[in-house]
Amino acid sequence: MARGAGPNQVVRMNPFELPSAVVDSGIYARTVAHLRARGIVLPRFSELADPETIPAATRAAADAADKNAPDARNLFGVHWYNNARDLGGVSVPDFIELPSAVTGVPARIVVMLGRHFPMIHAHKVLAAYACLAPRLATGAFDPTHHRAVWPSTGNYCRGGVAISRILGCHGVAVLPGGMSAERFNWLEQWVTDPSDIVRTPGTESNVKEIYDACAVMAKDPGNFILNQFSEFPNYLGHYAVTGAAAARLFEGLNASGKLNLAAFVAGTGSAGTLGAGDRLKEEFGARIVAMEPVQCPTLLYNGFGEHNIQGIGDKHVPLIHNVTNTDIVAGVSDVASDDLALLFGSDAGRAYLADRRGLDDVTIKGLAGLGLSGIGNVLAAIKTARKLDLSEDDVIITVATDGSELYPSELAGHLARKGGRFDQIDAAEAFGQHLLGGDADHVLELDHRDRQRVFNLGYYTWVEQQGVSVEDFDRRRHQSFWKGLTGHLAIFDEMIARLNRDVGIAQAA
Numbered sequence: 473m474a475r476g477a478g479p480n481q482v483v484r485m486n487p488f489e490l491p492s493a494v495v496d497s498g499i500y501a502r503t504v505a506h507l508r509a510r511g512i513v514l515p516r517f518s519e520l521a522d523p524e525t526i527p528a529a530t531r532a533a534a535d536a537a538d539k540n541a542p543d544a545r546n547l548f549g550v551h552w553y554n555n556a557r558d559l560g561g562v563s564v565p566d567f568i569e570l571p572s573a574v575t576g577v578p579a580r581i582v583v584m585l586g587r588h589f590p591m592i593h594a595h596k597v598l599a600a601y602a603c604l605a606p607r608l609a610t611g612a613f614d615p616t617h618h619r620a621v622w623p624s625t626g627n628y629c630r631g632g633v634a635i636s637r638i639l640g641c642h643g644v645a646v647l648p649g650g651m652s653a654e655r656f657n658w659l660e661q662w663v664t665d666p667s668d669i670v671r672t673p674g675t676e677s678n679v680k681e682i683y684d685a686c687a688v689m690a691k692d693p694g695n696f697i698l699n700q701f702s703e704f705p706n707y708l709g710h711y712a713v714t715g716a717a718a719a720r721l722f723e724g725l726n727a728s729g730k731l732n733l734a735a736f737v738a739g740t741g742s743a744g745t746l747g748a749g750d751r752l753k754e755e756f757g758a759r760i761v762a763m764e765p766v767q768c769p770t771l772l773y774n775g776f777g778e779h780n781i782q783g784i785g786d787k788h789v790p791l792i793h794n795v796t797n798t799d800i801v802a803g804v805s806d807v808a809s810d811d812l813a814l815l816f817g818s819d820a821g822r823a824y825l826a827d828r829r830g831l832d833d834v835t836i837k838g839l840a841g842l843g844l845s846g847i848g849n850v851l852a853a854i855k856t857a858r859k860l861d862l863s864e865d866d867v868i869i870t871v872a873t874d875g876s877e878l879y880p881s882e883l884a885g886h887l888a889r890k891g892g893r894f895d896q897i898d899a900a901e902a903f904g905q906h907l908l909g910g911d912a913d914h915v916l917e918l919d920h921r922d923r924q925r926v927f928n929l930g931y932y933t934w935v936e937q938q939g940v941s942v943e944d945f946d947r948r949r950h951q952s953f954w955k956g957l958t959g960h961l962a963i964f965d966e967m968i969a970r971l972n973r974d975v976g977i978a979q980a981a
Contacts, residue, residue: 550589604639742790802915
């Protein structure tokens with residue numbers, strides 16, 4: 473159980489003991505006063521899942537807020553509908569659908585766009601809010617005292633710093649020093665002190681080094697570690713919010729009732745986004761596909777290595793990954809994602825797509841907006857469609873976590889490695905090799921034994937290194953555990969509603 477905390481003690485929460493009541497009345501009282509002084513109201517998970525339930529004036533205020541500023545109104549914009557589209561009279565998240573002329577498969581591949589989330593222009597701000605809000609609502613996190621420490625490979629820590637700034641508390645970003653320059657440029661503008669950016673060794677694959685840094689920081693009672701890889705509210709936020717958005721999108725596409733939601737694809741990362749797949753499997757029978765780099769094939773082959781599909785922390789299995797409900801692992805090469813980023817993001821590449829492939833401006837613009845992990849997810853969706861021999865009646869939904877604006881430095885580096893030239897011949901080669909000429913290699917349909925193998929692989933991180941009990945680790949093996957988690961969403965909403973009532977600032981009707 474959680475224990476109370478004085479001014480020099482932090483409440484330590486077992487990740488399996490999700491907060492359901494006030495754990496420290498003193499911290500709770502300070503939080504109420506702190507939010508009241510700043511005029512801050514928190515959105516409930518159900519409101520972010522269905523923004524139409526947010527009072528109209530509050531929605532209008534969120535729409536009017538500067539999406540690039542630490543404005544408290546942006547809390548009510550932490551959802552998928554900031555650039556909503558109308559699909560047969562249904563409001564759906566912004567998306568692009570890739571034609572067969574691009575994918576080379578008949579299946580309909582649809583990409584939800586995370587770049588419309590406020591402040592960080594990536595959907596990881598949802599995960600950050602989901603992890604912190606229950607701690608605020610139950611008096612576990614003291615915004616007047618604690619530093620919120622956000623371990624990440626880039627976007628989650630940016631989301632955490634953004635949420636921290638809004639709430640008037642101290643946020644600390646922990647991320648590998650080799651991540652894209654754009655991530656650090658953003659952080660330097662948002663942290664309150666340069667020392668709040670903690671650079672750990674390595675790049676995308678060096679998650680243990682992040683954990684090691686956090687273990688040192690946790691010795692300071694003022695630091696509150698919000699580890700997205702082990703925070704079940706991260707999983708629940710995506711189950712509730714991203715899962716509902718993807719379901720709404722499929723229902724809008726399926727006005728005829730003839731389509732089948734064949735799969736949901738997301739990168740391994742912290743595994744939070746994969747939680748949306750659990751909901752889609754429950755509602756539509758969709759397969760859940762985990763994308764990972766073939767340069768670091770942890771789930772596929774118990775492998776290791778380095779790669780550049782940024783946003784996919786690896787060489788371990790996140791505690792919040794529902795492995796035994798995952799159906800397919802699809803390995804994607806970072807050579808492909810880097811080459812396609814140049815194809816989609818360069819003048820020569822876009823000219824090739826228009827002139828030689830006949831793509832329309834909308835599709836070209838949509839492709840140009842994809843970040844590296846979004847491209848990786850698209851490639852995994854194509855591989856899945858080939859592996860399962862899907863038809864034009866089958867839909868695969870995936871996500872683009874962020875946008876291409878986070879990667880100009882990476883494109884410049886890849887261009888330099890190619891000798892500084894990318895012309896129409898290079899564009900044709902990239903298109904032919906990675907899209908039309910793609911294959912279903914490194915795609916594994918998981919049977920019972922495969923699921924158990926991948927599940928067991930997590931033991932070395934969570935039990936041996938991070939001190940999770942064998943009993944807690946093992947009960948995640950069964951779907952009853954994960955189904956039981958979802959009941960906490962209603963509890964979180966009740967606690968957030970109580971906090972808002974105590975703060976005493978009503979939402980605008």
